[in-house]
Amino acid sequence: MARVSTRHGRAEAETTRLFLLLLVGALLAAGVTFAALGLNHRHRLSQAHDFTTAERIVDLAGSSDDPAVGLTDGLPDAAGQRLGAPDPSLTHAVAEALKRRGVDGVSVKAFEASAGACGAAADRLRCRILVLRPVNGAPVPVAISLPPAPRPWTLSREAAALLFAGLAAVLLTGWMASRLAAGPLNRLSQGAVALSHDLDRPPLVEEGAREVREAAAALNAMQTRLRALIEDRTRVLAAVAHDLQTPLTRMRLRVEKIKDETLRAQFVSDLAGMQHLVREGLDLARIETTVEAATPVDLDALLSAICEDAAEAGQPVVFTQGCNAVVPTRPQALRRCLTNLIDNAVRHGGDAAVSAVRDDHTVRLIVRDHGPGVAPDQLEKLFEPFYRLDPSRSRDSGGSGLGLTIARRMAERAGAHLTLANADGGGLEATLTFEA
Numbered sequence: 001m002a003r004v005s006t007r008h009g010r011a012e013a014e015t016t017r018l019f020l021l022l023l024v025g026a027l028l029a030a031g032v033t034f035a036a037l038g039l040n041h042r043h044r045l046s047q048a049h050d051f052t053t054a055e056r057i058v059d060l061a062g063s064s065d066d067p068a069v070g071l072t073d074g075l076p077d078a079a080g081q082r083l084g085a086p087d088p089s090l091t092h093a094v095a096e097a098l099k100r101r102g103v104d105g106v107s108v109k110a111f112e113a114s115a116g117a118c119g120a121a122a123d124r125l126r127c128r129i130l131v132l133r134p135v136n137g138a139p140v141p142v143a144i145s146l147p148p149a150p151r152p153w154t155l156s157r158e159a160a161a162l163l164f165a166g167l168a169a170v171l172l173t174g175w176m177a178s179r180l181a182a183g184p185l186n187r188l189s190q191g192a193v194a195l196s197h198d199l200d201r202p203p204l205v206e207e208g209a210r211e212v213r214e215a216a217a218a219l220n221a222m223q224t225r226l227r228a229l230i231e232d233r234t235r236v237l238a239a240v241a242h243d244l245q246t247p248l249t250r251m252r253l254r255v256e257k258i259k260d261e262t263l264r265a266q267f268v269s270d271l272a273g274m275q276h277l278v279r280e281g282l283d284l285a286r287i288e289t290t291v292e293a294a295t296p297v298d299l300d301a302l303l304s305a306i307c308e309d310a311a312e313a314g315q316p317v318v319f320t321q322g323c324n325a326v327v328p329t330r331p332q333a334l335r336r337c338l339t340n341l342i343d344n345a346v347r348h349g350g351d352a353a354v355s356a357v358r359d360d361h362t363v364r365l366i367v368r369d370h371g372p373g374v375a376p377d378q379l380e381k382l383f384e385p386f387y388r389l390d391p392s393r394s395r396d397s398g399g400s401g402l403g404l405t406i407a408r409r410m411a412e413r414a415g416a417h418l419t420l421a422n423a424d425g426g427g428l429e430a431t432l433t434f435e436a
Contacts, residue, residue: 026170051093069408084112087128094130095202105135113143184208188216195219199227241278248275277402290332294415299325299356299365306338307354315340316351323358329414334432337410337418338367340403341430345369350428365432373422382420383408 069316090110098106113129126145133139184207191204203223204216206291221369252271258264300322338354345352357364374382381387385405404420411418418433423429 013059023171026173027167034191051097081093084114086111086130090128107133109133177232184212184216188212188219191216192219195223197350199223228409244274244278254311292332292413294328294330295328297329297331297334299323299363302331302335303338303354303356303365306335306342310339310346310352315342315346317354318352319354321355321357323356323363325356325358325363327363327415329416329434333410334416337407337414337416337432338365340407340410341367341432344403344407345371345428345430361435363434365434367430368427373426373428374420376422379420379422383418 079414087110091108094108094110098104098108109131111129111131113127127143129141129143131139131141188204188208191201194201195204201223203220206213206216206220208216248271252268255264255267257265303322304319307317307319342352342354345367346369349371351370353370355366355368355369357366382404385402408418411432414432416434419431419433421429421431
């Protein structure tokens with residue numbers, strides 16, 4: 001369950017990263033577009049501003065038969081003023097305006113100037129000096145105050161509302177796109193994890209991008225092949241186990257005719273071990289093909305019943321603490337897992353104390369013995385098939401090396417995670433953890 005939650009968290013993180021990537025891309029595209037439109041708008045506003053200014057200047061020039069005289073009469077004299085940088089756009093606009101009006105005989109150049117050249121009233125205006133050059137005449141500088149340059153980046157309330165609406169649309173679209181893009185991938189990941197625990201689950205839905213659909217189809221095909229392979233293996237093992245019963249029974253009958261009691265007891269013990277090994281091997285093969293629905297289970301009631309059954313069978317088993325928790329699980333798989341853990345604790349540790357503990361995030365079922373414990377580097381190896389420790393896990397004590405392997409498989413089918421640890425004060429502690 002912890003691993004599933006971790007994978008789910010990673011899938012959500014991938015969705016978030018995809019959303020942020022789409023959002024940044026959309027915002028960059030919108031920013032570039034907005035900047036391009038703003039620059040173009042500024043250029044257009046500047047052209048319109050210069051056109052209007054030029055028309056005003058030409059109107060002044062057109063008020064007299066001599067354009068130069070008309071301008072110098074209508075504008076302040078700028079003689080002696082220091083010329084600034086040329087203003088080619090205004091120069092071109094005035095020249096074009098003069099041409100449109102049919103004003104010939106005068107050329108004009110515009111230069112930037114300080115506000116003082118246009119008088120005290122022009123502090124907040126743009127000041128320009130026009131140098132008029134009549135035909136066969138001396139150049140005449142005149143000063144003109146112009147309206148402020150347009151500010152295209154200034155947003156009105158309506159424009160600001162549209163901008164925020166656009167940003168909201170980008171956010172919503174990016175979120176929806178990330179969910180649509182990552183949703184099938186997340187479902188594929190979750191389905192693959194679920195497939196590792198249950199081969200009988202429904203096939204994955206083949207949806208989303210082409211690569212995701214192909215991956216889902218491959219997983220569905222793999223599920224079909226694995227199910228068929230395991231069913232074939234189970235049938236073979238079942239047939240072998242069935243066919244072994246007859247020779248084992250004949251051997252048991254023949255062993256009874258042995259007069260030497262010590263030798264007869266040894267043969268009976270070996271035959272019992274063989275039968276036990278065959279049964280556990282068959283159980284291990286059947287785990288993957290067993291179909292069981294998950295239902296809510298009262299853990300305290302289940303643990304109490306298992307411990308009572310074990311105590312009635314003469315095993316030193318006690319139920320020490322409950323947690324008052326109900327979890328969705330496969331009850332038969334959980335029962336088989338706990339039974340194996342209790343048998344293992346009694347066989348190798350001498351007794352079993354069973355308890356349940358609940359906190360904010362997990363529910364833990366603990367089976368503890370008071371035996372010698374296990375070396376830390378050997379704990380995980382105990383879950384490997386046919387792995388035993390000597391002398392406590394030898395065949396003489398009844399172990400086949402499959403009990404803990406089956407217990408972990410059953411724990412996974414029950415939706416829990418099984419771990420082993422040496423308990424404080426001695427003994428081995430097996431813990432089944434359910435995510436709350």
